[in-house]
Amino acid sequence: MNIVVMKFGGTSVADYDCMQQVLAKVIRHRNLGRKVIVVLSAMAGETNKLISFAYQWSDCPDPAEMDSLMSTGEQVSTALFTMILKDQGVASRSVLGWQMPMRTNDKYCRARIQSIDCQTLRTMLEQYDVLVAAGFQGLSPDERITTLGRGGSDTSAVALAAAIGADVCEIYTDVEGVYTTDPNVYAKARKIETITYDEMLEMASMGAKVLQIRSVEFAKKYNVKVHVRSTFSDKPGTIVTQEDNEMEDALVSGIAYDKDQARITLAHVTDKPGVSAAIFSPLAEEGILVDMIVQNPSKNGQTDMTFTVPRGDLQKTLHIMEEVREEIGAEEIYHDTQVCKVSVIGVGMRNHSGVAAKAFQALREENINILMIATSEIKITCLIEEKYTELAVRTLHDAFELDKNNQPACT
């Protein structure tokens, strides 16, 4: 059985006209003899409407009831879309999370997928050409409705593709694919034809919000080929897949940036064992995601610790640091929110030296001061002053000639 999974987000099912675009794409696959699983989100704005509704009634809505409430969004969009499909004579039906069933744990509002019963879906695919599956929702061990958290429909789609062994998981969105950088920041940004899971993970986590990060992890784990493309065009988009030989030619795939950063510096911390734990354990307990960490070389038994957190967590972080201040012996605590992370991403840099040097050189030529540096096998990240964000992105994009398909090798 030749199966394709197609996922459409809230803006793609926002109204009747959009749904007609979706319909045309689904029927094209069907007419080529493929079985189709269409995964739909709630219509744009519906989930937020339901959430604000709940908060009108309750200060602290019960999470399990919240999930029962929120899951109606996809129940509405799948029913309406199936009605249109059936009007066109397509053998189809809607499938809710509990009907698949998409088994999850019982962490309501942010459940994790545990298993999908393929037999039920396979039997349905024998009877129907198109299944219209509700994204975002699952079934807890005690048979209650769960939801997968924001953007969970991407994860639903990839999980279904993995479980059923689909040839490809097409994720439709309102952009034409993944770009070398944000086209709003630099018009020379170029659509990437193929990108690896790891590169996509770095791009997504840095704010290139095309694909939900968990769905990429899922795709990587189960080796699902993901095709990110536009609902409103027929051009091919970006294929997210595992690394192959062809890709090694590309040194750098893209430039990402993330302005949602705040930097905290603890000055003159006593440099003794256990200090790092004293700083970062209470942050972890509060669920605060610490990203970049730099510890200066020790001098006279003292050191400076600098790290970044999401801006929304700054006040909570400062509060916790005041509490541990005495224990760690920090003389001063500084913070700064006018900062931005800019990253150069590419699996190719693993095998080539000089990428970091080239990036630093390019920034220096524009007099952009680098506040912090972090590197991984496939990524170089610089924290810079926020006001230089756009200039830094353009500069790095030019330095690695990302507007061209064939980049020069680093020397």
Added chain:
Amino acid sequence: MNIVVMKFGGTSVADYDCMQQVLAKVIRHRNLGRKVIVVLSAMAGETNKLISFAYQWSDCPDPAEMDSLMSTGEQVSTALFTMILKDQGVASRSVLGWQMPMRTNDKYCRARIQSIDCQTLRTMLEQYDVLVAAGFQGLSPDERITTLGRGGSDTSAVALAAAIGADVCEIYTDVEGVYTTDPNVYAKARKIETITYDEMLEMASMGAKVLQIRSVEFAKKYNVKVHVRSTFSDKPGTIVTQEDNEMEDALVSGIAYDKDQARITLAHVTDKPGVSAAIFSPLAEEGILVDMIVQNPSKNGQTDMTFTVPRGDLQKTLHIMEEVREEIGAEEIYHDTQVCKVSVIGVGMRNHSGVAAKAFQALREENINILMIATSEIKITCLIEEKYTELAVRTLHDAFELDKNNQPACT
């Protein structure tokens, strides 16, 4: 286990303030040590909104998808109400039709209840004090969502009460109970304390739209005590129950009327075997409910047939009659929509003669002409000209002294 079922309709859950009234009533039962199953409808207007939504998208919405769509109405109201209950510290959860499960046949949009798995509900009642059950919805044999048709929440409530062996099924509405006649027509209308299932069936079918007719049939079949009462008051309402000795004192319980009638007369029909079948079989096939039927005595091998149908079916009925006209040899076909059915209802009349005579006499004294008559063991129905409806209702209400609790016996 002392269990009470409470059903609240769309107007009772229309907004936060209404929900607070519902909350107070539920908590009162809980505080008396009772386990409570609250059956909710969708918030007022929601089901109609969903239906009109579907028709914007599809000319002929698929019934199974329609049910998946419509069932979101109760999914929203049950989740929101449970949130409020939990905020008050009440151990509670929502229960959807498929979670009970409320098993139905697969007639989507008008499914019939087949069975309810009490074990699941009983287990839940051990864990929770209050279950908030979605009315109107069930689960088909192939595990899809069904709905029970308009007013199905009443039937859900009575079915749950029957299955779980509840002490009483309280149906909350925006009136204080069942009245001897429509208080809008006659201010002397009196709230009835106790009424039998059969009387209630006659009252309901005649337009006293307090309880859905199917729910009363269900209550009668499983002997469920139903208490019809107001959401917005604490006064006792009307108990619908099986006949007992006390009730026999009441000769007549109420006067009902129904203006949704059209009369059709087929003049000079050939009086031969098979004529009735030729007239009424095609109507039955079209799902047209024929109510009163009168056949005049035959004269010269010809007869007149007169019957009534709901006004909305008049054109279809006339069309069918034209088609069979030749076969039945009808010389003329008349129709009249300016008619109304008025009924005198009471189990007491079974054991007393003279009720019909008294009713006819009362109407004659007001010069109200009776166009058709139909009688049953507990009902006398007269078809009259529509303009006399209110006068006829008041006249009959007075004739049987329904404004008083103790009516005089017929002589």
